[in-house]
Amino acid sequence: xxxxxxxxxxxxxxxxxxxxxxxxxxxxxxxxxxxxxxxxxxxxxxxxxxxxxxxxxxxxxxxxxxxxxxxxxxxxxxxxxxxxxxxxxxxxxxxxxxxxxxxxxxxxxxxxxxxxxxxxxxxxxxxxxxxxxxxxxxxxxxxxxxxxxxxxxxxxxxxxxxxxxxxxxxxxxxxxxxxxxxxxxxxxxxxxxxxxxxxxxxxxxxxxxxxx
Numbered sequence: 001x002x003x004x005x006x007x008x009x010x011x012x013x014x015x016x017x018x019x020x021x022x023x024x025x026x027x028x029x030x031x032x033x034x035x036x037x038x039x040x041x042x043x044x045x046x047x048x049x050x051x052x053x054x055x056x057x058x059x060x061x062x063x064x065x066x067x068x069x070x071x072x073x074x075x076x077x078x079x080x081x082x083x084x085x086x087x088x089x090x091x092x093x094x095x096x097x098x099x100x101x102x103x104x105x106x107x108x109x110x111x112x113x114x115x116x117x118x119x120x121x122x123x124x125x126x127x128x129x130x131x132x133x134x135x136x137x138x139x140x141x142x143x144x145x146x147x148x149x150x151x152x153x154x155x156x157x158x159x160x161x162x163x164x165x166x167x168x169x170x171x172x173x174x175x176x177x178x179x180x181x182x183x184x185x186x187x188x189x190x191x192x193x194x195x196x197x198x199x200x201x202x203x204x205x206x207x208x209x210x211x212x
Contacts, residue, residue, distance in 0.1 A: 034142055046176060049141045050162030056080045060183040061088050068100040070157040073183035074148045075111075075206060077159045081146055082208045084117040091115055105129070105150065105157065105204050124209035132200050134175040138163050140205060150201035151180060151192050158182045158190070160203075 036047040058076040060069035072088045079086045092098060094115040104110065108127040115123050130136055130147075137147055137160060147160040158180040167173040178192040192200070 033144060042176070044166060046164055046166060048162060048164045049138050050179070051081070051141055051144050051146045053081050053144065053146075054083070055146070055159075055161060055181065057181050057188055058088075058183060059185060067154075067156045068102075068104065070183040071100065071104050071148070074157045074159050074181075077181060077183075078146055078148065078206045079115075079117070079123070079208075084121070084123060084208075085119075086115055086117045086123070090117070105148070105202050108204070111206065126205075126207050126209050128205040130203040130205060132203055134163065134165065134197060135173055137178075137203055138165060138173065138175075145205060145207060148204040148206060149180070150203075151196065151199065152182070152190075153199065155199065155201045156182075156184065 033052045034047055034049040036045065038044070039046040056077065058073040058080070060066055060073045069088075072091050075091055076086055076088060092100065095110045095113065096104070101107070101110075108129065111125045111127050113124075115125065117123060130140075137149070140147060141160070141163060148157050149160045150156065151158050160178060160180050162179040164176040164178070165173045166176060175194050175197050177194060178197065180190050180192055182188065182190045
């Protein structure tokens with residue numbers, strides 16, 4: 001297990017157990033957006049990790065439930081989170097040459113170029129295909145990075161914004177549920193339950209490239 005991930009899990013487990021973190025560990029730990037406490041409804045100690053930022057919902061183009069339209073809308077939501085309004089038509093033109101391939105999350109090479117926002121600014125993206133592990137997703141959310149995941153039936157792209165879980169001092173965690181923004185017509189905010197998490201088909205990290 002990577003040191004930073006172990007630090008994240010141990011920190012969450014300590015919060016769940018009501019323990020104080022050692023000063024050295026606290027100083028070395030990255031800033032997270034995690035709240036832990038007793039959940040009266042579920043009658044258990046629970047942690048919730050979520051992104052903090054200007055999340056804005058974008059529906060799929062045409063208001064439908066087209067899988068590729070959901071993918072484009074999720075990219076719009078990520079870019080807006082990082083402060084840029086990018087029309088769907090710009091993503092379609094700049095990244096995909098006017099036509100999105102089937103299951104675009106399988107090959108992210110189209111996002112290695114630049115996309116133009118509504119003000120004409122050129123944006124470079126970084127992308128990463130992740131293993132479908134709740135611990136990895138929670139770690140990146142704690143680092144304030146929204147993720148695009150494939151969820152529900154039929155599986156389609158949605159934006160993962162928060163997760164609730166239980167944990168232990170051995171670095172383990174059990175997901176309780178997750179909150180997503182679903183671009184499908186009439187959906188908006190939805191909950192992915194713990195049983196439904198096993199049907200998540202992919203997790204993709206998309207972020208703005210940081211200029212050195």
